[in-house]
Amino acid sequence: MSDDIYREIILDHYRNPRNKGKIAGPDVSIHDSNPLCGDEIDIHMKIEGDKIKDIKFEGRGCAISQASASMLTEMVLNKQLTSVKDLTKDDILENIGLTNLGPARIKCALLSLKVLKLGMVKYYADRDPASAKKLQEDSRTL
């Protein structure tokens, strides 16, 4: 089973994460952690005209959480928030190619999506309270 998880692409994103670091003057910065294992992710975004113009993450944790965050930043860079906000758990698991993780490790894979959703909650708080509320609810299911 571990052979299916720790594939070349996961190890590559773990050891050479894409879009890792900070952004000068981000529009949104958000942090969250997984209390079970202590994985941590920060996401910083520049948003222009409803588009994610830049995204960077910082974090520490297991290969799954960090590779998943790296792949998520690639997935949403230059995308419209309107399409990003509806991303689901399955979208992420398919994107990273890990569809049969156990309940404990799924949390690792989904932490970055949770942080991204919480970031959008912050962004939408005043602009679009209804979307903010929906994203907040989504984030609780992750």
Add this chain to the structure above:
Amino acid sequence: MQKSALNVRKIRKDFPILKREVMGGKQLVYLDNAATTQKPLSVINAINNYYMNYNSNIHRAVHQLAEEATAAYEETRKKIVGFINAGSTDEIIFTRNTTEAINLVAYSWGRANIKRGDKIVITEIEHHSNIVPWQILTQEKAAKLEYVGVGDDGYLKIDEFAKYLDSKKVKLVSLSQMSNVLGTIVPVNEMIKMAHEKGIPVLIDGAQSVPHMPVDVQKLDCEFLAFSAHKMLGPTGVGVLYVKRDLLEKMPPFMGGGDMIKEVHKYETRYNDLPYKFEGGTPNIADVIGFGAAIDYLQNIGMDRVREHEIDITKYALDKISAVKGVTIYGPANATDRGGVISFNIGDIHPHDLATIMNDHGIAIRSGHHCAQVLMERLDVSATSRASFYIYNTKEEVDALISALAEARRLFRI
């Protein structure tokens, strides 16, 4: 192979769960004993027998079942007196776990005795359960928490401890006797003496030590000792707080309710005698009775032999694990200075990934911060992997761990 003092093959037969296969046919290798231990059949049967034959509430009714249940519940208290050499059953309070036992001290003794500007001394190796209650108390009282540091070798800095004790503001010392991460056995004998020279009471967190080595509260002379049944073959949901009688007599109650009272009137209550004054509400009767069977099991083996077995297996595991390329082991290098707990990291493999790979091989280890984030920050790691042993573990199981480590290195290409 060196022969262990314990007959581990025979012991293993008493633990039904050890026959279990996991992950599609792999023999279970259970190396997460610092989190909780497995239970022998005698403990499971004792709980079962209570519910099957004499389930009843205790200390109140006069019918036969209640008398039997009360006797069995109180019998465990007597066994604990013998196990830790307490002065009397009056000094033994049942709680849910070590955490509740420490909180009982913080809320009862702490609120009555800690004042603005006072200090409580703990250490960097403490479990969250011996940190957070003191943070809550010191914040409430505008008092201060001080940490004795731990060296890179895994030993506490006793000179720092001595320096803290010079302050007349120190009103309590609270120490783990054995680190649940580093395995370090803390020289509490010496530290209690040092604190007593300044008239400072000491709480010992025995969650890791009491299950694994002989602990004698009269020899230690500590004021408080807290430990949990489930880390020593007993069921979950039972903890023990030992308090020296003269302190306990002056402590206000912790939780108000049934069983902790003598008389209740509209605006006043006369509290019950010790130790019942501190056991409000119907307790965990079945599991206390089960704990009695666990103490019998350990007494039959003898805690000296438990300790010898763990030194033996820990020495073996330390040698084997440290020979694996890329491994960092945390804590004392000498097996006689540590309990049967080995925390380590290997290359850039995160402990959760390592635990997942181990699980594929049927090996249960713990990964994470082990409820010791203060220590993790001190070690500058976000997490560690931890293998921890008990009376039923074998050197063959250590060998299985070593093969799985080789597999992890292959998967991560290191």
